[in-house]
Amino acid sequence: xxxxxxxxxxxxxxxxxxxxxxxxxxxxxxxxxxxxxxxxxxxxxxxxxxxxxxxxxxxxxxxxxxxxxxxxxxxxxxxxxxxxxxxxxxxxxxxxxxxxxxxxxxxxxxxxxxxxxxxxxxxxxxxxxxxxxxxxxxxxxxxxxxxxxxxxxxxxxxxxxxxxxxxxxxxxxxxxxxxxxxxxxxxxxxxxxxxxxxxxxxxxxxxxxxxxxxxxxxxxxxxxxxxxxxxxxxxxxxxxxxxxxxxxxxxxxxxxxxxxxxxxxxxxxxxxxxxxxxxxxxxxxxxxxxxxxxxxxxxxxxxxxxxxxxxxxxxxxxxxxxxxxxxxxxxxxxxxxxxxxxxxxxxxxxxxxxxxxxxxxxxxxxxxxxxxxxxxxxxxxxxxxxxxxxxxxxxxxxxxxxxxxxxxxxxxxxxxxxxxxxxxxxxxxxxxxxxxxxxxxxxxxxxxxxxxxxxxxxxxxxxxxxxxxxxxxxxxxxxxxxxxxxxxxxxxxxxxxxxxxxxxxxxxxxxxxxxxxxxxxxxxxxxxxxxxxxxxxxxxxxxxxxxxxxxxxxxxxxxxxxxxxxxxxxxxxxxxxxxxxxxxxxxxxxxxxxxxxxxxxxxxxxxxxxxxxxxxxxxxxxxxxxxxxxxxxxxxxxxxxxxxxxxxxxxxxxxxxxxxxxxxxxxxxxxxxxxxxxxxxxxxxxxxxxxxxxxxxxxxxxxxxxxxxxxxxxxxxxxxxxxxxxxxxxxxxxxxxxxxxxxxxxxxxxxxxxxxxxxxxxxxxxxxxxxxxxxxxxxxxxxxxxxxxxxxxxxxxx
Amino acid sequence: xxxxxxxxxxxxxxxxxxxxxxxxxxxxxxxxxxxxxxxxxxxxxxxxxxxxxxxxxxxxxxxxxxxxxxxxxxxxxxxxxxxxxxxxxxxxxxxxxxxxxxxxxxxxxxxxxxxxxxxxxxxxxxxxxxxxxxxxxxxxxxxxxxxxxxxxxxxxxxxxxx
Ligand code: FES
Ligand code: FES
Numbered sequence: 016x017x018x019x020x021x022x023x024x025x026x027x028x029x030x031x032x033x034x035x036x037x038x039x040x041x042x043x044x045x046x047x048x049x050x051x052x053x054x055x056x057x058x059x060x061x062x063x064x065x066x067x068x069x070x071x072x073x074x075x076x077x078x079x080x081x082x083x084x085x086x087x088x089x090x091x092x093x094x095x096x097x098x099x100x101x102x103x104x105x106x107x108x109x110x111x112x113x114x115x116x117x118x119x120x121x122x123x124x125x126x127x128x129x130x131x132x133x134x135x136x137x138x139x140x141x142x143x144x145x146x147x148x149x150x151x152x153x154x155x156x157x158x159x160x161x162x163x164x165x166x167x168x169x170x171x172x173x174x175x176x177x178x179x180x181x182x183x184x185x186x187x188x189x190x191x192x193x194x195x196x197x198x199x200x201x202x203x204x205x206x207x208x209x210x211x212x213x214x215x216x217x218x219x220x221x222x223x224x225x226x227x228x229x230x231x232x233x234x235x236x237x238x239x240x241x242x243x244x245x246x247x248x249x250x251x252x253x254x255x256x257x258x259x260x261x262x263x264x265x266x267x268x269x270x271x272x273x274x275x276x277x278x279x280x281x282x283x284x285x286x287x288x289x290x291x292x293x294x295x296x297x298x299x300x301x302x303x304x305x306x307x308x309x310x311x312x313x314x315x316x317x318x319x320x321x322x323x324x325x326x327x328x329x330x331x332x333x334x335x336x337x338x339x340x341x342x343x344x345x346x347x348x349x350x351x352x353x354x355x356x357x358x359x360x361x362x363x364x365x366x367x368x369x370x371x372x373x374x375x376x377x378x379x380x381x382x383x384x385x386x387x388x389x390x391x392x393x394x395x396x397x398x399x400x401x402x403x404x405x406x407x408x409x410x411x412x413x414x415x416x417x418x419x420x421x422x423x424x425x426x427x428x429x430x431x432x433x434x435x436x437x438x439x440x441x442x443x444x445x446x447x448x449x450x451x452x453x454x455x456x457x458x459x460x461x462x463x464x465x466x467x468x469x470x471x472x473x474x475x476x477x478x479x480x481x482x483x484x485x486x487x488x489x490x491x492x493x494x495x496x497x498x499x500x501x502x503x504x505x506x507x508x509x510x511x512x513x514x515x516x517x518x519x520x521x522x523x524x525x526x527x528x529x530x531x532x533x534x535x536x537x538x539x540x541x542x543x544x545x546x547x548x549x550x551x552x553x554x555x556x557x558x559x560x561x562x563x564x565x566x567x568x569x570x571x572x573x574x575x576x577x578x579x580x581x582x583x584x585x586x587x588x589x590x591x592x593x594x595x596x597x598x599x600x601x602x603x604x605x606x607x608x609x610x611x612x613x614x615x616x617x618x619x620x621x622x623x624x625x626x627x628x629x630x631x632x633x634x635x636x637x638x639x640x641x642x643x644x645x646x647x648x649x650x651x652x653x654x655x656x657x658x659x660x661x662x663x664x665x666x667x668x669x670x671x672x673x674x675x676x677x678x679x680x681x682x683x684x685x686x687x688x689x690x691x692x693x694x695x696x697x698x699x700x701x702x703x704x705x706x707x708x709x710x711x712x713x714x715x716x717x718x719x720x721x722x723x724x725x726x727x728x729x730x731x732x733x734x735x736x737x738x739x740x741x742x743x744x745x746x747x748x749x750x751x752x753x754x755x756x757x758x759x760x761x762x763x764x765x766x767x768x769x770x771x772x773x774x775x776x777x778x779x780x781x782x783x784x785x786x787x788x789x790x791x792x793x794x795x796x797x798x799x800x801x802x803x804x805x806x807x808x809x810x811x812x813x
Numbered sequence: 814x815x816x817x818x819x820x821x822x823x824x825x826x827x828x829x830x831x832x833x834x835x836x837x838x839x840x841x842x843x844x845x846x847x848x849x850x851x852x853x854x855x856x857x858x859x860x861x862x863x864x865x866x867x868x869x870x871x872x873x874x875x876x877x878x879x880x881x882x883x884x885x886x887x888x889x890x891x892x893x894x895x896x897x898x899x900x901x902x903x904x905x906x907x908x909x910x911x912x913x914x915x916x917x918x919x920x921x922x923x924x925x926x927x928x929x930x931x932x933x934x935x936x937x938x939x940x941x942x943x944x945x946x947x948x949x950x951x952x953x954x955x956x957x958x959x960x961x962x963x964x965x966x967x968x969x970x971x972x973x974x975x
Contacts, residue, residue, distance in 0.1 A: 029910050036918030037906040039853020039893035046852035211857045211919040211953050262919030263953050295858040517916030690913050697956030721862040729944040729957040
């Protein structure tokens with residue numbers, strides 16, 4: 016077999032875990048049997064903001080089958096408070112949180128009382144008998160209301176958790192000399208991940224050992240281990256967090272939730288396993304939300320379309336508390352870092368303000384901040400091109416950071432390396448005929464129907480490095496590690512800190528390790544998602560599975576191969592460099608003749624060490640790590656194209672084509688990569704057209720079920736075309752780049768631009784997401800009222 | 814334990830006769846999952862929207878979260894476990910694997926049961942028909958494209974067999 020065909024990296028291997036999942040043999044947290052488990056349910060605040068004057072719990076306690084009814088104060092006796100402060104952001108303020116509210120609830124859905132019972136149904140019966148004497152307080156739901164309102168947390172002085180400005184160059188002069196300045200205010204609706212498997216946790220506490228074993232539907236087992244130990248005052252090495260099969264996560268299962276910590280405390284208080292599985296309504300009310308931004312922005316252009324300046328003011332509302340441990344600032348800080356990032360912009364000013372309001376906490380949902388930055392920047396480019404009468408694609412080409420131009424210190428204070436925007440734009444357009452589309456669009460217009468084309472370019476900070484959370488003070492690591500061991504049978508087992516919620520990280524690790532060691536893919540098994548079995552590491556976040564998680568595994572695999580060759584050399588009395596390993600066989604480097612198998616080396620290394628020269632110590636379990644040590648972020652980029660049709664009577668937007676060109680670096684598994692991008696795109700399309708968690712002005716939830724909160728359905732989504740540029744990341748041995756968030760980063764912006772392209776002939780535009788029929792119709796109505804008035808004046812004059 | 818009112822339910826599940834006392838308010842989904850340990854049937858919303866709990870009841874696909882266990886008395890229930898064992902959905906499962914038509918896999922059992930129902934009634938469905946058939950089964954991970962491909966492949970391979 017030739018070297019080219021037995022290379023595992025680059026092949027579309029089927030995910031071994033998927034074989035179980037298609038047979039209905041998944042092992043999600045709620046599938047795990049726990050004898051004597053109590054079922055935990057929460058009485059949640061019905062008010063966005065209210066004081067708890069008194070709790071009446073005796074009727075709930077009296078129900079047969081109820082094991083525990085605990086108030087916030089009861090729970091607080093078993094843990095420390097926590098606050099989501101990120102120390103890199105000087106001046107950031109965040110209030111302390113407890114797992115269950117004490118004295119006051121600050122968001123609707125905040126846990127107020129915990130019930131544990133023999134069944135979930137009995138626990139829910141008990142919730143109905145809980146009486147709370149509430150004193151409702153004024154609630155602030157909108158970002159502007161929260162900014163102006165009195166402090167929700169008195170000790171913070173006001174509701175501004177962070178206020179920061181990034182400046183590059185001289186904005187005032189640049190704007191004064193501009194040919195065109197476009198300005199807009201963009202509004203983004205709150206949305207969330209809607210993992211099909213709701214948040215779930217099963218905690219088992221052993222009072223004799225003082226040990227806590229937690230099965231949790233989560234992305235970051237090592238982080239959770241550290242947090243539970245710290246907050247509950249347990250020795251960390253006696254806490255073990257296992258993340259079994261996880262039914263979707265997308266950033267929603269990346270933080271600490273009060274109800275999940277409270278479940279661990281219930282296990283300790285009752286001495287019985289404690290199981291909490293959120294229902295769909297409480298998921299909407301209590302999962303991490305994202306993207307509630309109001310962004311006022313301006314872009315200034317010269318006559319030829321060169322961008323001269325960009326300013327933005329992002330008002331970012333994060334709910335009542337900053338998420339713990341990573342804090343909620345990430346999304347706004349990415350808006351400041353990434354708006355207009357694909358372009359050379361000499362003058363820039365960005366102000367971001369993170370404000371607290373009476374809503375659930377906002378945090379990290381897939382592509383943190385990127386979709387906001389992309390929508391604002393790309394919409395302004397289109398508006399500028401339109402005002403100047405230039406082709407928006409030409410304006411992008413003109414301003415784009417050139418491929419191969421070296422590290423670029425961006426206006427947003429990020430160092431962007433190895434961008435391939437030119438190549439991605441070329442790949443994108445190679446499969447799409449713009450001229451043809453414009454012809455079709457003009458013809459459609461004649462018939463009174465509206466077609467639109469939108470493009471959105473984006474830079475991704477995929478793969479956070481050590482400096483970002485290193486400075487935060489939080490127990491969050493950017494390092495990944497992998498233990499690779501040669502079993503006595505000659506098979507290889509990997510224990511990885513990177514976790515897999517369906518992305519295929521395990522499979523990518525298996526493929527890369529197969530190549531690194533020199534064995535077949537089927538001879539490699541990957542274990543992940545267990546804080547005791549796997550070395551400490553980040554888990555899954557910031558598109559780091561391929562770039563950091565697999566990189567650590569490659570390094571470990573290569574170390575193991577070196578050790579195998581060392582032992583083979585001792586056995587055969589040859590130099591290791593005179594041999595190579597392929598598919599489990601060690602061969603002569605010159606002739607290719609078979610010398611010994613890995614299995615034979617494994618048997619000697621594990622069982623027959625006396626056959627080795629005196630003093631030889633075999634090391635067949637090796638761990639290696641990888642961390643982007645000095646880069647705050649690993650960079651990549653992509654571009655998306657959307658075409659839409661709009662029904663001008665109904666305001667309904669129909670997606671026609673969606674195309675993505677992305678630089679994913681070295682491709683490990685082409686099919687898994689494409690599907691990561693497709694899945695990400697469709698979440699972005701949901702944000703573009705459907706998804707919004709609606710709240711009243713005071714913070715009262717209006718969308719509690721999947722009937723009010725619309726996620727994309729199969730009939731609403733076209734096939735997604737994906738093409739790649741594959742420029743290996745020079746900072747790693749493998750060269751893979753992040754891709755899990757690329758789809759989400761640019762999809763909504765492409766659709767926004769397509770819709771505004773379609774509406775342009777009517778003089779209408781929308782600047783708020785999602786692009787609901789109501790918003791589109793309102794924009795059409797607002798635009799048509801202008802010519803109508805002009806027309807009537809004309810008539811009066813004649 | 815509790816003093817919950819219980820009822821005796823007798824039914825066939827994946828070909829085996831089952832008789833259990835269950836609380837009258839227990840849903841069929843919870844009964845399958847927790848009383849019988851058939852955890853392949855998933856619960857994603859408990860209000861009949863997401864399709865993760867789709868099973869076959871007397872040959873028709875239904876949402877097991879919307880039915881009470883008591884309502885299945887006397888019925889024949891088939892779940893993903895049973896359809897796997899009988900080999901009825903083998904071609905679909907193979908196509909889902911080969912095309913990576915699942916990521917987290919939480920929607921997959923419901924999706925497979927729905928797809929099998931489509932393939933029973935339509936020999937070679939178009940992509941639009943496939944999208945229509947699975948439009949009440951949510952998938953949050955894949956964006957549907959791979960699922961549509963996989964069902965299309967399974968339909969084609971099946972017609973090829975004939
Ligand atoms: S759980 Fe039954 S339809 Fe969602
Ligand atoms: S694969 Fe995760 S919901 Fe479909």
